[in-house]
Amino acid sequence: MEILTGNFSETQQLGQSLGALLQPGDVLLVSGDLGAGKTTFIQGLAAGMGVQAQVTSPTFTIIHEYQGSSFPLYHIDAYRLERADEINELGLEEYFYGDGVTAVEWAEKIKEWLPPDYLYVKLEKMSSHPEQRRIQIGERGSGSYAGLIEELKQICRS
Ligand SMILES: Nc1ncnc2c1ncn2[C@@H]1O[C@H](COP(=O)(O)OP(=O)(O)O)[C@@H](O)[C@H]1O
Numbered sequence: 043m044e045i046l047t048g049n050f051s052e053t054q055q056l057g058q059s060l061g062a063l064l065q066p067g068d069v070l071l072v073s074g075d076l077g078a079g080k081t082t083f084i085q086g087l088a089a090g091m092g093v094q095a096q097v098t099s100p101t102f103t104i105i106h107e108y109q110g111s112s113f114p115l116y117h118i119d120a121y122r123l124e125r126a127d128e129i130n131e132l133g134l135e136e137y138f139y140g141d142g143v144t145a146v147e148w149a150e151k152i153k154e155w156l157p158p159d160y161l162y163v164k165l166e167k168m169s170s171h172p173e174q175r176r177i178q179i180g181e182r183g184s185g186s187y188a189g190l191i192e193e194l195k196q197i198c199r200s
């Protein structure tokens with residue numbers, strides 16, 4: 043699905059709608075250039091999961107953990123990861139196949155470690171207007187997120 047948002051809070055709202063639909067074990071890849079709105083979107087996602095804490099860009103910390111109302115959100119920023127041994131040390135499977143939702147920025151750095159099924163969100167700045175973003179949401183893998191995406195579409199239509 044594709045959506046255009048006209049400002050910061052519309053992007054947060056979309057993240058929040060998605061966050062409210064997520065279940066433990068769900069994995070979401072968030073991509074886009076610097077300033078596209080990845081952190082903004084994940085802040086909304088966290089709010090939709092009932093996270094009270096302020097979500098920031100992880101910068102030097104690779105993995106941030108937030109407590110949602112029913113299960114945790116793991117926010118991974120893989121930007122600084124380079125070597126296989128340091129990636130192996132993180133024990134990513136415990137997050138991907140664990141009891142919470144995992145949102146990943148710079149997922150291309152950990153390509154070989156990703157689970158077969160995941161959701162993705164791609165954010166793009168638009169040249170037409172400085173506050174407009176094109177946001178694509180979809181899935182890869184066996185279709186396990188098809189129902190969720192359908193629900194999100196309906197919420198966005200209403
Ligand atoms: N439609 C929009 N969606 C998201 N952010 C927007 C939008 N319009 C303007 N912005 C601004 O763009 C910036 C996005 O920053 P951020 O979410 O930190 O990006 P990233 O994490 O991708 O680098 C914020 O300053 C935000 O206010």
Ligand SMILES: [Mg+2]
Pocket residue numbers: 080081082099
């Ligand atoms: Mg960011």
